[in-house]
Amino acid sequence: MPLLARTVNTPLVIEVRRGAVADLGPLLADRRISAGGDVAVVVGPGQGEKIANLCQPNLGSADVFMVAGGSIDSANELGDQLRRRSYDAVVGIGGGKTIDTAKYAATRYGIPMVTVATSLANDGIASPTASLDHEGGKGSYGVHMPIAVIVDLDFVENGPDRQTQAGIGDAVSNLSACADWELAHQVRDEPIDGLAVTLARTGAEALVNHPGTITDDGFLTTLAEALILGGIASSVAGSTRPASGGDHEISHAIDRLYPGTASHGEQVGLGALFCTFLRDEPERFAQLAGCLRRHGLAVDPAGIGLTDEQFVEAVQYAPRTRPDRYTILEHLTMSPTETRRRLADYAGALRDHLD
Structure with a gap:
């Protein structure tokens, strides 16, 4: 019998809109990722505390971890913290360094990963790789693709x-x-x-x-979708x-x-x-x-x-x-x-x- 189709790994959820961070709890419940908010929320420095305060009211059972992301050491430290409790998912909220740190740590312990992007600087928001610093420089590591990719345009618009x-x-x-x-x-x-x-x-x-332009929601949505498609394309190809x-x-x-x-x-x-x-x-x-x-x-x-x-x-x-x-x-x-x-x-x- 001929092979008529192939299976392609993609995120279960892709959402690009305003207010996504504040609606994170209901969104995870509606998509059957976490009904009770038993998730590890990973945020970075800078806006991390503001982001955590914004999403916590709808994630009563969540633990929030602040990481100085972007390195193998920080990803391993986060992984050691994740294994102390059972989580429905790891939710990385922020820019590329925070998300890559969360992706690596989640993959290490086999926990589903949710990306909540607050900036659109690269295609790491959906890619099956994590770019992390180590003693010899910077390396690219294979990780599981996020099961959900969410982009909050409020944060993107207000960012640099x-x-x-x-x-x-x-x-x-x-x-x-x-x-x-x-x-x-x-x-x-x-x-x-x-x-x-x-x-x-x-x-x-x-x-x-x-x-x-970068001030238009339509353009920012197209940019987000282009970056997400680029990440999925790498997953489909099995390489970058x-x-x-x-x-x-x-x-x-x-x-x-x-x-x-x-x-x-x-x-x-x-x-x-x-x-x-x-x-x-x-x-x-x-x-x-x-x-x-x-x-x-x-x-x-x-x-x-x-x-x-x-x-x-x-x-x-x-x-x-x-x-x-x-x-x-x-x-x-x-x-x-x-x-x-x-x-x-x-x-x-x-x-x-x-x-």
């Missing part, structure tokens, strides 16, 4: 614009990542998953073509291939060579635009450049505080960050001199687009 801008860069970079994957398929016969590509590309296309190509290699290189330069989303957005130029896709290049400029993201090295020579060095180093991944950077194998020439041509293409 730069976080939302970073999310835009991360989401639209999927277009470049998918193009790199298709290149690897054509040149090296690397297996490609059409469903994963469709999910990642659909969300990114919707975002690139949306006429709104549909969301990470040469753009991410450049970003990882910048982190290694010039740590603290800019946010992940700003760097991968710039990396995606440069890689699109290298693939000689003028229509896509113009589309991406227009999107990044429209939302205030960097389109050249100076925009993230790097000199042209530093960016050249990052591009040269980039393939070493993912030796197993084939992208336009590995395909071209540019020398430093060739990279400088391509960067000069890239700057000219940006000027032409601006004119």
Whole structure:
């Protein structure tokens, strides 16, 4: 009998709206995740106490854990606390560091994880990976996908614009990542998953073509959905291939060579635009450049505080960050001199687009 379908892991619940944090208790009960509020609520510094006070009235049986997220140590410490009691779910509320810490700890002890995002800086809100610091730098760890992904637009709107801008860069970079994957398929016969590509590309296309701004609920909803689809696409693919190509290699290189330069989303957005130029896709290049400029993201090295020579060095180093991944950077194998020439041509293409 032929295989007629396949099973794909996705969150049971996806909700993007205002007031989600205050309605958390009823939402978890309605979705049969936790009828009595027996959950571990994980919040980070900053707005953590405010968030906990907002959701606790409807979660009478919850325990609240404050974490200084973002590291393996903090995730392990949280895990040790979680095993002292039986919980229906771990609810990570906040930004990427808090959510990744909660995802890792929940996976370690086999507890369902609920993401409640208060910012839209990256696709970690739904992805099956957690990015955490350790003694040797930063690592990406496989974790269970959240069973529910909830985005509270009240918090997103009131948060720093730069976080939302970073999310835009991360989401639209999927277009470049998918193009790199298709290149690897054509040149090296690397297996490609059409469903994963469709999910990642659909969300990114919707975002690139949306006429709104980061002050519009419609645009923020589209951004949230694009990031969620990117995370699901990685789960479908069994790797980060549909969301990470040469753009991410450049970003990882910048982190290694010039740590603290800019946010992940700003760097991968710039990396995606440069890689699109290298693939000689003028229509896509113009589309991406227009999107990044429209939302205030960097389109050249100076925009993230790097000199042209530093960016050249990052591009040269980039393939070493993912030796197993084939992208336009590995395909071209540019020398430093060739990279400088391509960067000069890239700057000219940006000027032409601006004119």
